[in-house]
Amino acid sequence: MIKNEKKQGMSLIVKNTVRSVNGLIFLFGIYLTLYGHTTPASGFSGGIVFACVFILMTLTFGKGTVLRMLGKTTAYILNCTAALLFLLIAALGIAFSGFFFDNFLEKMYPTISFKFFSAGVIPFYNIVISLYIGAGFFMLFIILSVRRVVDVEGKRLLVSTEFFDTMEGESG
Amino acid sequence: MIEALISMLLVFMIIAATIALEMTDLLSAVISIGAVGIVVSICFLLVGAPDIASTQLVVEVLTIVILIRATIRHDLVTIDGDREFFGLTVTIALLLVFFIFGLKAFWNLPEFGVPAISEFPDAASNHYLLKGFEETGSRNILAAIIFDYRGVDTFAQLCALFAGIWGAFAIMRVQSKKKKKKEDLYHDKK
Structure with missing residues (x-):
């Protein structure tokens, strides 16, 4: 249904720049997430960087490209799954050592070092939270940008512009 | 030295916030709010909290994008009297x-x-x-606090965010199935 996909979005210079920079920003998000327990970063910052990558792509290439890559439904499922996984890791503490939110891995295998594999369950929390925050903020942006109030026969209706082309002439 | 720099930045922040309040153009107001946020991030960096500074910077960019997206199409309503x-x-x-x-x-x-x-x-x-x-093995003491010592706090924070996002989704949902025909009519006209 999407017409003139090549004409959507911003100009050629912006598109090419974003294409080359996109992967690096994504890599930075992965770095922030995975090294959240040793360096100044955490899952929150990493997740927001993930969301920003997709928002940048929405603004440059138009909605169609991004919705095909990371659909709305996928974002919902990711968001809910990450929330449940967070709860699951916290509940595993009860099973292994008797306390909610207990760092049971660190108690079983003590690791006092700057190494990548350290700090027990904190890296897992970081990964789960980055997925949660990334999917959540992407959802928020998609909801705000896809829905629109339109006048139809004198009435103001909320209309989804997900499947047809209205980005033309309003990008930027 | 740092104190003098931070107080200068604070004064700048107050000026930018006042400009954001008094501006009649919505886009300029949004941009001054962005200036406030970026100076807050610099302040965090000077005080010695680089992780909060990076998060603040990214959140600020995201906020500006969403605000511009939300406000740029709307008409300005001024209250007189x-x-x-x-x-x-x-x-x-x-x-x-x-x-x-x-x-x-x-x-x-x-x-x-x-x-x-x-x-x-x-x-x-x-x-x-x-x-x-x-006790935790995590060299980043902030991660140790928010995920280990204060884990329940983080959980409540995530619940609030969850409620916010899904509440926004529920409010912004398209018409119910009964009225869908009208929408299709609109699509065909287009």
């Missing part, structure tokens, strides 16, 4: 009380670089700083 006498009086009185309270609190602040926890050896923060590395 005199203010009510009662409301004005209450506002000024509350501001005065808050100012006096802030002044009192400011004189009681410990010196820069000497945290208040150094006066209380039994405080929980002292325990985090001294024993945090041994």
